[in-house]
Amino acid sequence: MKPFDSRQCKLLAARELSPGIFDFTVSCPELAALAAPGQFAQILVPGHTLRRPISICSIGRETLRFVFQVRGEGTEKLSRYRPGDDIDILAPLGKGFPIDPNKRTLLVGGGIGVPPLLGVAEALGGNAVAVLGFRNRDLVILEEDFKNTGAKVLIATDDGSYGHKGLVTDLATGEDFQVLMACGPGPMLRGAGALAGERGVPGYLSLEQRMACGVGACLGCAVALTDGEGREYFGHVCKDGPVFPMDRLKEV
Amino acid sequence: MEKNNKLSVNIAGVEFNNPIIAASGTFGFGREYGELYPLSELGGISCKGTTLKERPGNPPPRVTETPGGMLNAVGLQNPGVEHFINEDLPWLSKQGTRIIANIAGSTVEDYCRTAELLNGTAVDMVELNISCPNVKEGGVQFGVTAEGVEGITRAVRERCKKPLMVKLSPNVTDITEMAIAAESGGADALSLINTLTGMRIDINSRRPIIRNNTGGLSGPAVLPVAIRMVWQVCNKVKLPVVGLGGISTWQDAVEMLLAGAVAIQVGTAIFTDPYAPIKIRDGLLEFMDKKGVKSVSELTGGVRPW
Ligand SMILES: Cc1cc2nc3c(=O)[nH]c(=O)nc-3n(C[C@H](O)[C@H](O)[C@H](O)COP(=O)(O)OP(=O)(O)OC[C@H]3O[C@@H](n4cnc5c(N)ncnc54)[C@H](O)[C@@H]3O)c2cc1C
Ligand SMILES: Cc1cc2nc3c(=O)[nH]c(=O)nc-3n(C[C@H](O)[C@H](O)[C@H](O)COP(=O)(O)O)c2cc1C
Ligand code: FES
Numbered sequence: 001m002k003p004f005d006s007r008q009c010k011l012l013a014a015r016e017l018s019p020g021i022f023d024f025t026v027s028c029p030e031l032a033a034l035a036a037p038g039q040f041a042q043i044l045v046p047g048h049t050l051r052r053p054i055s056i057c058s059i060g061r062e063t064l065r066f067v068f069q070v071r072g073e074g075t076e077k078l079s080r081y082r083p084g085d086d087i088d089i090l091a092p093l094g095k096g097f098p099i100d101p102n103k104r105t106l107l108v109g110g111g112i113g114v115p116p117l118l119g120v121a122e123a124l125g126g127n128a129v130a131v132l133g134f135r136n137r138d139l140v141i142l143e144e145d146f147k148n149t150g151a152k153v154l155i156a157t158d159d160g161s162y163g164h165k166g167l168v169t170d171l172a173t174g175e176d177f178q179v180l181m182a183c184g185p186g187p188m189l190r191g192a193g194a195l196a197g198e199r200g201v202p203g204y205l206s207l208e209q210r211m212a213c214g215v216g217a218c219l220g221c222a223v224a225l226t227d228g229e230g231r232e233y234f235g236h237v238c239k240d241g242p243v244f245p246m247d248r249l250k251e252v
Numbered sequence: 253m254e255k256n257n258k259l260s261v262n263i264a265g266v267e268f269n270n271p272i273i274a275a276s277g278t279f280g281f282g283r284e285y286g287e288l289y290p291l292s293e294l295g296g297i298s299c300k301g302t303t304l305k306e307r308p309g310n311p312p313p314r315v316t317e318t319p320g321g322m323l324n325a326v327g328l329q330n331p332g333v334e335h336f337i338n339e340d341l342p343w344l345s346k347q348g349t350r351i352i353a354n355i356a357g358s359t360v361e362d363y364c365r366t367a368e369l370l371n372g373t374a375v376d377m378v379e380l381n382i383s384c385p386n387v388k389e390g391g392v393q394f395g396v397t398a399e400g401v402e403g404i405t406r407a408v409r410e411r412c413k414k415p416l417m418v419k420l421s422p423n424v425t426d427i428t429e430m431a432i433a434a435e436s437g438g439a440d441a442l443s444l445i446n447t448l449t450g451m452r453i454d455i456n457s458r459r460p461i462i463r464n465n466t467g468g469l470s471g472p473a474v475l476p477v478a479i480r481m482v483w484q485v486c487n488k489v490k491l492p493v494v495g496l497g498g499i500s501t502w503q504d505a506v507e508m509l510l511a512g513a514v515a516i517q518v519g520t521a522i523f524t525d526p527y528a529p530i531k532i533r534d535g536l537l538e539f540m541d542k543k544g545v546k547s548v549s550e551l552t553g554g555v556r557p558w
Contacts, residue, residue, distance in 0.1 A: 002287055002288060003287055004287065004288075005288060006525070006526055006527070044524065044525075048317065048524075049317055049318075049320065049321050049322050049471045049472065049520060049523065049524055050315075050317040050322055050523060050524070051523070051524070074317075088525075090526065209312055209313065210312070210313045210314070210315050210316055210461075211315065212315045212322060212324065212520075212523045213278070213284070213522070213523050214523075215284040215285070215526075216280065216283075216284045217278065217279055217280035217284040217285060217522075218277065218278055218280070218315070218324070218326070218523065219277075219280075219300070219309060219314070219326045219329045220314045220315035220324060220326060221312065221314070221315070222309060222310070222311065222312040222314055222326075222329070223312065224311070233308060234308055234309050234311075234312075234329060239284075
């Protein structure tokens with residue numbers, strides 16, 4: 001069986017979750033059967049040479065869910081798709097989060113980095129604390145979805161318009177966890193990494209980089225890594241990641 | 253795919269099952285896309301550029317999209333030719349496709365020793381990359397003057413026992429001078445074009461998007477330049493020419509053959525559609541059948557210029 005493939009996938013449901021953030025569910029039984037939380041897809045935008053990397057948000061029996069933010073031309077065109085349209089998806093790609101439902105897991109998400117953690121919370125069957133940060137109340141997404149997984153959910157906003165005012169990592173005070181998984185902007189990832197370090201638990205961070213092939217062939221999506229012996233080299237986000245054990249990253 | 257004599261081509265004594273070859277640097281060493289289809293579906297694979305010693309490559313970002321194409325400055329990241337020979341070639345040589353080793357270096361001696369190490373191996377052909385625009389000492393200094401091209405071609409020719417294809421840079425005033433120089437230096441074939449040096453700037457941060465500042469432009473945007481250059485070169489030299497640059501459909505491939513190419517390479521189009529090389533092959537065959545063309549070589553150079 002092919003570990004990934006490109007397919008025309010029918011868009012089943014499309015919704016705008018908050019201004020500029022879209023929630024797509026596509027039908028793709030073959031790809032869904034292969035997917036794991038934290039992996040991503042390369043989505044074709046007709047007329048564009050490079051596919052857009054978008055994380056798998058949630059994995060259904062025959063569906064995949066993607067939540068993406070309009071950032072430029074490609075995501076803008078994508079946001080105009082309507083249910084019934086076909087989308088060309090190359091997936092599932094990369095290495096996802098190492099999930100162990102026996103370990104209480106802290107999920108640290110920021111902004112558009114929140115969606116990929118939903119699939120993790122689902123796979124953990126509730127044995128998770130999700131601390132999720134957003135700029136303000138209007139941008140809070142997926143709170144109910146996370147609650148439905150059985151996870152404990154704590155929200156922070158930068159301006160205090162909803163939940164805790166301040167950093168997501170503040171919310172972890174008083175929480176017990178054996179492993180940390182994070183996805184979000186650079187400063188948040190640094191904070192999450194520091195938190196895992198303080199608690200002495202393993203941390204896994206999901207990274208972004210500009211990509212061409214998405215499968216490990218072009219070496220376009222370099223990330224500076226260190227091996228066990230402290231030797232530095234360039235790995236690749238699409239194949240070695242996007243999720244990395246934080247002690248392998250040269251810098252966050 | 254079964255051998256189809258209509259599609260088979262001979263380049264410098266090497267028989268290819270079909271004229272569709274994966275372009276260097278876009279197909280790795282075949283393992284990734286080999287998960288999607290048997291590599292024997294392709295006429296050949298030009299492997300990622302390899303150098304005498306391992307190279308770390310450039311810091312990211314290394315790629316970005318451009319209208320109708322992309323820029324890259326990967327910087328020849330590769331594990332070195334010996335790793336290629338020991339780790340990749342044994343597997344690749346069992347895939348039933350032709351293997352082209354793409355070699356680069358910073359000195360003439362580097363190139364020669366890299367080529368020598370490949371002499372006793374399963375590699376079918378060596379492609380001399382003297383046109384990588386993304387590393388200071390990645391060989392492009394040899395690729396932009398006629399003396400440089402002739403000198404390095406001759407030096408490698410003396411020590412390389414495999415058919416030698418020289419890959420030309422489009423970043424020159426007159427590419428036909430480089431083609432003639434490669435022919436005089438003893439090349440068995442030419443491939444063109446490599447990428448055109450380009451640049452994009454983020455207007456908010458005022459930083460070039462590619463960390464190397466400049467990168468190589470490839471993809472559909474460069475097709476007309478590639479067609480023109482292949483046509484000019486084919487009018488000046490007798491060597492077989494493998495045409496590439498921006499080919500993404502079978503129609504593009506036919507154009508490239510008509511311009512004079514004996515075979516084509518597909519690169520960036522694979523990022524848009526991993527199955528592009530196969531669709532191009534099938535489309536080409538269908539076109540030939542429809543037009544009553546019995547062999548690809550009948551298309552080569554078939555343009556009727558005004
Ligand atoms: C592994 C991975 C997972 C991702 N998951 C999600 C997700 O779940 N939801 C979401 O909203 N976004 C996600 N992103 C970011 C998303 O890929 C970019 O926002 C998107 O590519 C922007 O495309 P554009 O055409 O709208 O923007 P433009 O700026 O017009 O794009 C120009 C080029 O730059 C690339 N590019 C621009 N920004 C980024 C970026 N941040 N990362 C990688 N490439 C970029 C584009 O792919 C394109 O090739 C992910 C990125 C990666 C690498
Ligand atoms: C990401 C990337 C990496 C490349 N690496 C190499 C390389 O190692 N050696 C080489 O000769 N050409 C390299 N090239 C150039 C291609 O082989 C080809 O000449 C060029 O991209 C034009 O063809 P295309 O438009 O079909 O991609 C690279 C191109 C890309 C996009
Ligand atoms: S995008 Fe090609 S190697 Fe990662």
